[in-house]
Amino acid sequence: MSSIPANHEPTRTVLLRPEEIVEDANTKLGRANGNTYQRKPGVTNVHDGQIMVRLKKARFIILDYGYTPNNHDHAIARTTPHISIPHGAGQTKCASKDCPRLGVPVLLYDSMPHEPMSLYLRGGLCFSCQRKLNEKRRTRRKRKGDDEEQPDDEPHSNGHRAARIESGASVGNQYRYNDQIVELNSDAIIINGPVAGTRTHGPDYRCHEIGNDLLGTVSQLSEETLSLVQQSDNTSWASPDSVNQQYQQAFLSATRATFLLTQWKASYDAQQQHSDYATNDDSAVDSEILDEAVDSTENALGMDHLDGPTPRYSMDQSDQFDHGATAEL
Ligand SMILES: [Zn+2]
CATH class of the missing domain: 1.20.58 (Methane Monooxygenase Hydroxylase; Chain G, domain 1)
Structure with a gap:
């Protein structure tokens, strides 16, 4: 019996090793917007497997359509900004009519977690259907002669992440904080209210x-x-x-x-x-x-x-990937 290659082993946790992420991003994915790399195979008519997607030059994400997260994974996701588990992940079917595949993936890694959440996570479609839709939109735009660089995957605002303040080109990690705009260090740590298992003080909790x-x-x-x-x-x-x-x-x-x-x-x-x-x-x-x-x-x-279901704290707002590129998939 031949041994199974490492990347064909089923997903068991939302935690990936940092070195495998970096290596795949550098050697397998490529730098072009829209590039994908299949990290684990899908299962026909069930799910699309685990896929790495380049959204912008500097941003990539790793999606797993075949993994059903457990309680431990949810606890990790709550405290790790790079990992996110949307509602229905690993359970909800693709929103396309008659498509049997799973439509909500787990986000195992986002290299720029404070950018608006990707459509792959918000769209409710399986990877194949979302790609088809993106392709259609791109063709339509080209026919119209619109700017090809206009992003068709990612939203401009109203993401579900932290209220990031958009401004000039050399923006770091800026956040609104008690009506002030603060710039966080790349290694800032944020505790965003009661962490799982804790509660705020009050008359009955002193x-x-x-x-x-x-x-x-x-x-x-x-x-x-x-x-x-x-x-x-x-x-x-x-x-x-x-x-x-x-x-x-x-x-x-x-x-x-x-x-x-x-x-x-x-x-x-x-x-x-x-x-x-x-x-x-x-x-x-x-x-x-x-x-x-x-x-x-x-x-x-x-x-x-801070607004929304933001990460409770962040360990490394990785500046390892350069800022700037605007073109997307
Ligand atoms: Zn589908």
Whole structure:
């Protein structure tokens, strides 16, 4: 029995190894807009397999039409901007009449995750039908004599991602943040509100309870980090996949811990303010003033006001791929 080539193994996780992504992008995909590379084969009349697509010179995505994500994958996707699981991924059939294939892929990798989401993920069509549609549109445009460079795959705005601010040519990663525009470093880390398994402080969730959750999370983080570091030290038996998984788990715990820490402090500050008012004024605490105090603490923390189902944090807003190209598939 012959062994199965690595890339024909079924997908088991949304996590790809960074080195395989880079290698395929550099050696298999090519730099032309619209190039594709079939990373895993499809199954006739079921799904289109795993496909790498060049959308722009600098942007490429990896779609998997044949993989049904599990809970662990969803947790990873929530915390990794490059990975996205649209509603119905791996389950919803293609929106074309009589097409039996799956129409919503998992996004295993997006080299520019803050650009608007690709039509391949939003269109509800299988890869074959979406390609056919794109081809039709392109032909129609050519007949009309329109600008061939006009993108026909990607939207100009209203993407489902972070509210990226469009401006001049040398734009970095700019975001609206509490009505200010901030430019993030390429290695910025964002915690966008309560991470899975955590919640915002409030009257029924205060220092004492938050403190207990925080201590539990920190202890879990400590165990996970220890196991991660020990495993990677012992290279003889650590597989990259399991190191990746443990890394994601530890990163998730670190994010939870950071979020809970800010909530603990916000709750503590609100309680302090509460007792200050109580000491300075014999009358009952004005609940409006207390609310304002809580609000202002939340505003100071700030990070929970970004729009949409944006990534909770980003590990590397990869600047490894150059900015600029506008032409698309
Ligand atoms: Zn189809």
